[in-house]
Amino acid sequence: MKKDIKKLTDQFFAVCPIGLEEILAEELQNMKISEFEIRKGGIQFSCSNFKAIELILTTRIASRVYKQLFQFEIQNEKNLYHHAKDIKWKSILTPDETFKITTIQNRSQDGKKWSGFKSPLFLSQTLKDALVDNLRNKYGERPSVDKDRPDVSIILHVEPVNDPESKKEMATISVDMCGFSLHERAYRKSRTFEAPLKENLAAGIIKLTGYTDQVLIDPMCGSGTLLIEAMLIRANIPASFMRLRDYHPDHREWDFQRHTYLTKDKYLLRDLDKLIKDLQKQVDIGFTNLKKLKNQFIANDNSNDSIKQFILNLRELGLVSIVQIENQDAADFAPSNIENAIVVTNPPYGDRLGDKKELEELYYKFGENLKANYKTCDAYILAGEKEHLKKISLRTSKKFVLYNGGIETRLAKYELY
Ligand SMILES: C[S@@+](CC[C@H](N)C(=O)[O-])C[C@H]1O[C@@H](n2cnc3c(N)ncnc32)[C@H](O)[C@@H]1O
Known part of the structure; x- marks a missing residue:
C-alpha cells in the first residue's frame, strides 16, 4: 500500500440531526468514550470496536456510525x-459480496472552504473502478453492486484541507456499521401517517x-413519536429494542455483523454476545416497569386517523393501556392533575395553500390555552415557521x-406560571 495512505484504527464518525450534537456527545460521555470532537451534524470519535457497536445498539440520537479505514489526500479523480x-x-x-x-462532500474542518469536486457520483464511480480493478487482479472476479441492501456499504468523504493555499482535499474511506438509518426503530406500524x-x-x-x-x-x-420515545427514555429501554428482541447471530440486523473486524475476532464476538444478552434483559425489565405506570402520559389529537395510527404503534409495543388518549381541539384541550408536567408538541407545518391563516390561529389559540390551563408546566413547541411562534403571546x-431532515425548525420553551 502507498506510504501516503494512512490506515486508521479505532476512528469512527457518528451522524446525527443538526442541533443534537451536544446530546449525542452526552451519550458518548455516559459510555465513557472521552476522545471525541463535535462537528456539524455529527461527532468524530475514537474508541474500541466494541464501544462503537455498543453505541449503535443503544444510541437514541445517532442515525449512522461509520468506521473509518483509510485516509489520503487527493487533488483530482485520477489521484483518487x-x-x-x-x-x-x-x-x-x-468478490462474492455485494x-x-x-460519496459525501463536506466543508473543510475550519469551515472556510467547500469541497471543490463537481460530481459526487463521478467520485463514487472512480472509487468503484479502483475497488473492482484491485479485486479482479487479486481473485480474477469482481464483487457486484447492490444499491438497496449491499453486504458492505462504503462511504467516501471528501473535504478540503485547512490550508487556504492548497487545492488538496482529504479523502476518507469508511464502512457504514449500521446499514440503515438508526432512527428506524421498527415500532412504527403507521406507514400512512403523513408527517411523523x-x-x-x-x-x-x-x-x-x-x-x-x-x-x-x-x-x-x-x-x-414524542410520547413513545419519552416512554423508552423513562424506562431506560435501548432504542434498538425491536432488533435486539429479534437478534440471531446468523441473521443480519446491523451491517457490522458481516464485517471482518467482528467476524474474525472471537473475543469481540464473545463480548458482543454478552452485551446483547444484557441489553435484552434491560429491554424486558424496562417494558415490565413501563406497563406499571399510570397517569404519566397524556395524548391528544383532533384527527381520528392520527389517533388510530398512534394506537396501532402502541399496540405493537403492548403499551395502549398506559396512555390517556383524547380527541379534542388542542385550543381547548385541558387535562387535569398536570402540575409541573412537561408539554411537548409538534403542530402541523402547513404546506397547503390557505394553511397560513389557519395555522397562525391555531398557534395563537393554543398559546392562550397554555397560559390559562397549564400553569406550573414547561411547554416545548417544535415549529417549522418562525412566524407561527410569534403568534404565541x-x-x-x-x-x-x-x-x-432538510427543514430548519425551532423548538421554543415556555415556562408557565
Ligand atoms: C406534524 S403532526 C405531529 C406529528 C407527531 N409528532 C408524530 O411524530 O407523529 C401534527 C398533528 O397535529 C394534529 N392537529 C392539527 N390541528 C390540531 C388541532 N387543532 N388540535 C389537535 N390536533 C391538531 C394533526 O392531526 C397532526 O396529527
Missing part, C-alpha cells in the same frame, strides 16, 4: 483512482426538555434550532 487501487480491499470485502459506494418526526429527532427533543419522570403531555400527538425562555 491511483490511491484507492492500492488499498487492501480484501480486508473489507470479497457493495455500494456513497424521525424517532431520533423526537428522542433528542425529549432529552432537550430535561424529561426524567414528570407527567408528559402531547396535545397534537399525531402518531405519537408567551415569553420564550429558550430556543433551539433543529433540523428535521
Whole structure:
C-alpha cells in the first residue's frame, strides 16, 4: 500500500440531526468514550470496536456510525483512482459480496472552504473502478453492486484541507456499521401517517426538555413519536429494542455483523454476545416497569386517523393501556392533575395553500390555552415557521434550532406560571 495512505484504527464518525450534537456527545460521555470532537451534524470519535457497536445498539440520537479505514489526500479523480487501487480491499470485502459506494462532500474542518469536486457520483464511480480493478487482479472476479441492501456499504468523504493555499482535499474511506438509518426503530406500524418526526429527532427533543419522570403531555400527538420515545427514555429501554428482541447471530440486523473486524475476532464476538444478552434483559425489565405506570402520559389529537395510527404503534409495543388518549381541539384541550408536567408538541407545518391563516390561529389559540390551563408546566413547541411562534403571546425562555431532515425548525420553551 502507498506510504501516503494512512490506515486508521479505532476512528469512527457518528451522524446525527443538526442541533443534537451536544446530546449525542452526552451519550458518548455516559459510555465513557472521552476522545471525541463535535462537528456539524455529527461527532468524530475514537474508541474500541466494541464501544462503537455498543453505541449503535443503544444510541437514541445517532442515525449512522461509520468506521473509518483509510485516509489520503487527493487533488483530482485520477489521484483518487491511483490511491484507492492500492488499498487492501480484501480486508473489507470479497468478490462474492455485494457493495455500494456513497460519496459525501463536506466543508473543510475550519469551515472556510467547500469541497471543490463537481460530481459526487463521478467520485463514487472512480472509487468503484479502483475497488473492482484491485479485486479482479487479486481473485480474477469482481464483487457486484447492490444499491438497496449491499453486504458492505462504503462511504467516501471528501473535504478540503485547512490550508487556504492548497487545492488538496482529504479523502476518507469508511464502512457504514449500521446499514440503515438508526432512527428506524421498527415500532412504527403507521406507514400512512403523513408527517411523523424521525424517532431520533423526537428522542433528542425529549432529552432537550430535561424529561426524567414528570407527567408528559402531547396535545397534537399525531402518531405519537414524542410520547413513545419519552416512554423508552423513562424506562431506560435501548432504542434498538425491536432488533435486539429479534437478534440471531446468523441473521443480519446491523451491517457490522458481516464485517471482518467482528467476524474474525472471537473475543469481540464473545463480548458482543454478552452485551446483547444484557441489553435484552434491560429491554424486558424496562417494558415490565413501563406497563406499571399510570397517569404519566397524556395524548391528544383532533384527527381520528392520527389517533388510530398512534394506537396501532402502541399496540405493537403492548403499551395502549398506559396512555390517556383524547380527541379534542388542542385550543381547548385541558387535562387535569398536570402540575409541573412537561408539554411537548409538534403542530402541523402547513404546506397547503390557505394553511397560513389557519395555522397562525391555531398557534395563537393554543398559546392562550397554555397560559390559562397549564400553569406550573414547561411547554416545548417544535415549529417549522418562525412566524407561527410569534403568534404565541408567551415569553420564550429558550430556543433551539433543529433540523428535521432538510427543514430548519425551532423548538421554543415556555415556562408557565
Ligand atoms: C406534524 S403532526 C405531529 C406529528 C407527531 N409528532 C408524530 O411524530 O407523529 C401534527 C398533528 O397535529 C394534529 N392537529 C392539527 N390541528 C390540531 C388541532 N387543532 N388540535 C389537535 N390536533 C391538531 C394533526 O392531526 C397532526 O396529527
